[in-house]
Amino acid sequence: MPDIEFETVSQRIRALFESLTRAERQLANRMLENYPVSSMGSITTVAEEAGVSAPTVARMARKLGFSGFPDLQAALRRELEAAISDPITKHDHWASDADTTHILYRFTESVLDNLRNSLKQIDIEAFDRTVSLLSDRRHALHIVGGRITRSLADYFFTHMQVIRPDVTLVASNSNSWPHYLLNMQEGDVLVVFDIRRYEHNIVRLAEVAQSRGVSVVLITDQWGSPASKHSTVTFNLRIEVPSAWDSSVVPMTLVESLIAAVQADCWEETKARMKTLEDLFDHTKLFRKFL
Amino acid sequence: MPDIEFETVSQRIRALFESLTRAERQLANRMLENYPVSSMGSITTVAEEAGVSAPTVARMARKLGFSGFPDLQAALRRELEAAISDPITKHDHWASDADTTHILYRFTESVLDNLRNSLKQIDIEAFDRTVSLLSDRRHALHIVGGRITRSLADYFFTHMQVIRPDVTLVASNSNSWPHYLLNMQEGDVLVVFDIRRYEHNIVRLAEVAQSRGVSVVLITDQWGSPASKHSTVTFNLRIEVPSAWDSSVVPMTLVESLIAAVQADCWEETKARMKTLEDLFDHTKLFRKFL
DNA sequence: ACAATTCCGAAAATATAATTTCAAACACGC
DNA sequence: GCGTGTTTGAAATTATATTTTCGGAATTGT
The missing domain is CATH 1.10.10.10 (Winged helix-like DNA-binding domain superfamily/Winged helix DNA-binding domain)
Structure with missing residues (x-):
């Protein structure tokens, strides 16, 4: 006892x-x-x-x-x-006690709602089409985000970089964009993150890229960035939460799903690349293994 | 049977x-x-x-x-x-029946599970305690992430920087860490992201920081980074998904919840800072407003 | 009321679960 | 790297749970 x-x-x-x-x-x-x-x-x-x-x-x-x-x-x-x-x-179980008014609870409920609502609206076709675009190693992949979505772009980049070669993260400082555009070939893929307080420059970037024969994948919110006029595939995700800012949780879920799908598509190559990466890490002792 | x-x-x-x-x-x-x-x-x-x-x-x-x-x-x-x-x-059948085997569906289900399981385990006390630490403008706030969690740290930083002054993002390159440590005062707060394939350096950083009187908030996975020995508050989150990588969705949800809570705590100041930020953006025309 | 039948639980027998022991594997400090 | 202390699961041991047996008690039909 x-x-x-x-x-x-x-x-x-x-x-x-x-x-x-x-x-x-x-x-x-x-x-x-x-x-x-x-x-x-x-x-x-x-x-x-x-x-x-x-x-x-x-x-x-x-x-x-x-x-x-x-x-x-x-x-x-x-x-x-x-x-x-x-x-x-009846108490929704995971709220252990009387705290349904606590911000953590309300926030999470809201995120769960967003996830369910966003994902059921996603066109599986569009998802699969995007996966093929991202898996196609014959064409380079470019990734760009805005002020807030920069971190998401970065996260996506970090993973894609392991999965396949020819991946570029476009710096969020728009001064250097012409240089990046210069290196985009016809048939390349540009993944654009643009959620509200849409950024004018990003819209222009998408426009120019598409006009040069680049396939544009746009990840935006439920209201849709103006960049969708210049995109090959658009994902509209729910981002509203009880906060002064919007939530990137759903976009991140989509990003991770894409990563998982592409990784499955390119598994043989990815496996080899991951192995090499491990060796490099071991060699440079950048970090030690635990567990 | x-x-x-x-x-x-x-x-x-x-x-x-x-x-x-x-x-x-x-x-x-x-x-x-x-x-x-x-x-x-x-x-x-x-x-x-x-x-x-x-x-x-x-x-x-x-x-x-x-x-x-x-x-x-x-x-x-x-x-x-x-x-x-x-x-x-509530298997909301948000997928069109046939597609329950599709990676997008399985991935999202897994994320939903992780969210529910992680959040119901979070100690509300610990959450609130963390919010007070983060809201306390008398002490500086430092944020650090690892190879993968760097983006998350960055995302957190971007928001906290708007909410309050004295926020530093510790570069993920550990060479410069002594410099950052030099600037951490007793009573400061260090938020550490460390999920599996725990990074030895990060653990050491937490250790040194804590020994110098810094409160360490650790965001880690369900197995727990060794850094938890040197942390004031630890959050164990579920990160497993059907993929070769771990998911950052739950950590991001926690991060956003913390942001929302801190922002509510510091609302008057944050509102003023956001206003100033807007003006600065207008002035420098770093980007234009839409909508 | 009295057999015939069924039901029921104490106790024995059996099966399974829980604990303890201990040597190999492991993490960690030096 | 190398020794030291901790962790861990296989196997042995012990404790407990479950089933079986079986005789007496309760119920039923006549």
């Missing part, structure tokens, strides 16, 4: 997380996922599902302050019973 | 109720009361709580079509898992 009665097991796991070892953290993560049902089976089952050994589970139970695994389970059952019989069960 | 797959245990109990004997009915009633948690303990406990003997419970499990009591329990766990996760998951 635990010393401190009013804590839930999940709270305790989170409190002790830092002091847990690798295998224990792996278990902790599994336990918190689908909590608490994922810990309701036998110690063997729980261990297997978390990918650790039974003794690890037993040790964990002790660390959490229980006399053993069965004791922990009993606590979980009591919690579950309380939670289920509680009329306020 | 039951013959008929689509029935719930409770439905089966009710269907067979008439054919049950006295002791069995007593047990059945207890099982349906506080269903299904009341049947989650050991057979002995369940029997005791229902006021019947263990063999009765075992026989009951067979009557209900299971191979034994453990089999029944497994079925209950599956039911419970489905019942608990469904209301949250």
